[in-house]
Amino acid sequence: MTLAQLAPRTQARKKRSRKKRGFFASLFRLCLMLGAAGIVAAGGLAAWLFYTPSGNEYRYLAADTLITTQHRIWAKYLIGQEELDKRVAAYQQSFDKMGQEADHHEIVRPAGSSTASDKPKELVSVEPISGKSYKGFVMTVSDPTKIRLGIPAAKGKGEKVTSMVKRYGAIAGVNAGGFADPNWKGNGFQPIGVVISRGKVLYQDLDKSKSTQIVGLDKSGKMIAGHYTLKQLEDLGIQEGVTFQPRIIVNGKGLVKNHADGWGIAPRTAMGQKADGSILFVVIDGRQPGYSIGADLYDVQKILLDRGAVIAANLDGGSSTVLVNGGEIVNNPSSQHGERYLPTAFLVFDDPDAASIPNVWQGLKPGDIDASKW
DSSP: OOHHHHHHHHHHHHHHHHHHHHHHHHHHHHHHHHHHHHHHHHHHHHHHHHHHHHHHHHHHHHHHHHHTTTTTGGHHHHHHHHHHHHHHHHHHHHHHHHSSOOOOOOOOOOOOSSSSSSSEEEEEEEEEEEOSOOOOEEEEOOOOGEEEEESSSSSTTTBBBBHHHHHHTSSSSEEEOBBBOOGOOOOOOOOOSSEEEETTEEEEOOOOEEEEEEEEEESSOOOEEEEHHHHHHHHTEEEEEEEOOOOOEETTTEEOOOOGGGGGOOOOEEEEEEEOOOOEEEEEEEEEEEEEBEEEEEHHHHHHHHHTTEEEEEEEGGGGEEEEETEEEEEOOOOSSSSOOOEEEEEOSGGGGGOOOOOOOTTTOOOOOOOOOO
16 A cells, blocks of 8 residues: 555545544533532532531421431531530430420310211221321321220330231221430330330339320320320329320410421321320331431421321331231321331220230330330
């Protein structure tokens, strides 16, 4: 091949080389521009988060939301460890105060049907609810005396609410009190505070002189929520109850002032009572982008007030939140491992007296239980 014949090929290769170098140079400039834009955007976001009122509000909301999860430690990167400790302490102080006011609500059960054509009120009804950041359900139980507290069947392990509903022969069930949960992988067997079923204290880890925040029902079906000692609960004739907080409604008024005091956004379970005695269970799904992120306590309080609740309290939420009706899970629990094993559940029965509920913690002290051992 002659030089004259090679020349066009050489020029073509040089042209392709120049194009390749130009492409990589353009790609490099683009990467530099994107990197610079990213730095500017990150700086702008940081400035907004830390130096504007709206940014600070969002930052604390995010921190409060993290506080309710197993990733609580991450909140310190948003507000600092000292501020995190203050935040947790402030919430506890606020929750304690919310449980102090004396409850004076009375229930007036409606009279029976006046005519043969009147249909009796359903014992259990479930309605879907939704808001800006959440989807969930409200279960109404028309007769509060049909509710009993279910507990696990075997020592050393909690039980799923679906299993409790089936084993006890209940109509429906909702998760109830909290429990020791090491690294959010606990076995669900060690409750926190007290567990009372059929008027008997089945488990307790506090001194008799100390009070606990209780959520439950007395013998007549009246809801009890707030700070009480074991002696006070005995005098009140408590029938079913667990420890949890905070109480969010008392004497018909809401105690959560606004969304900022709502303890972040999370899956929620709460219990309330209307003046006619009917019980409202609110179950909110969360931590599921595209479906439901969750609700704060102000959202839950509004749901209950809108439905006529005169007293209400928060129950265990997060990945424990579950509503079972007709043997099936109604909501979408957020736990990545599926429905959790729990120590307690509020169960609804056609005939609650027929249910046998032996004390699975009998003879056990809190120190006898390893909450992390399955």
